[in-house]
Amino acid sequence: MGELDNYFLSEKANKVERFRHLNQYAKKGQILFTGSSLMEQFPINEILLNNGMNLTIYNRGIGGYVIPEMLNAMEEQIFGLMPSKIFINIGTNDISNPKETKEMLMSDYRKVLTQIKERLPQTVVYLMAYYPVCEKVAAKQDWDALTPVRLRMERLEEANKAVEELAREFGYNYIDVNEGLTDESGQTKEEFSIDGIHMWSDAYEIVFNNMKKYLI
DSSP: OOHHHHHHHHHHHHHHHHHHHHTTTSOTTSEEEEESHHHHTOOHHHHHHHTTOOOOEEEEEOTTOOHHHHHTOHHHHTGGGOOSEEEEEOOHHHHTSTTOOHHHHHHHHHHHHHHHHHHOTTOEEEEEOOOOOOHHHHTTSSSOOHHHHHHHHHHHHHHHHHHHHHHHHHTOEEEOOOTTSBOTTSSBOGGGBSSSSSBOHHHHHHHHHHHHHHHO
């Protein structure tokens, strides 16, 4: 494992520890956003203020997270907040791994949902469809962004069907709030994409407008 890998592992561990401390002061029974970097980078509080909405939403996304890592941080990412609603976007990094299969994704995701169902039976849960990607922007990066982007493109439809199936299995809600993000090819519009994978705040404003009805 290289120095950069060690740095990212340390960063993730530090975020989990920070969340553990923050959760002591969080108001229980509010709305929770949780998942990996695509959730962590959702500027929800800025968007809420801009829209004049008086909602309390906690963001417990951790960049780089895969589902097995979330399973080791359920207290910090979910249970410590005792939320009334949970919006989950996890698994994008899992499907970017060529060794990951649909069955592995569903098995790991099912473990997350099983724990939520047992610990938070009254909580309303939303499983979010995975965001699209942008091959053109990925090709311009000075790191190999094309490999994970192309793999996600290949697997996106099947992965979203798997998440939708899990939502039905647990009696949860599957939501696709991506309308307006894509161009005619079905990829993220270039102006919305930072690196082919992650998105600028403009894109999240569109996502927010699509999901607003689920928040209130």
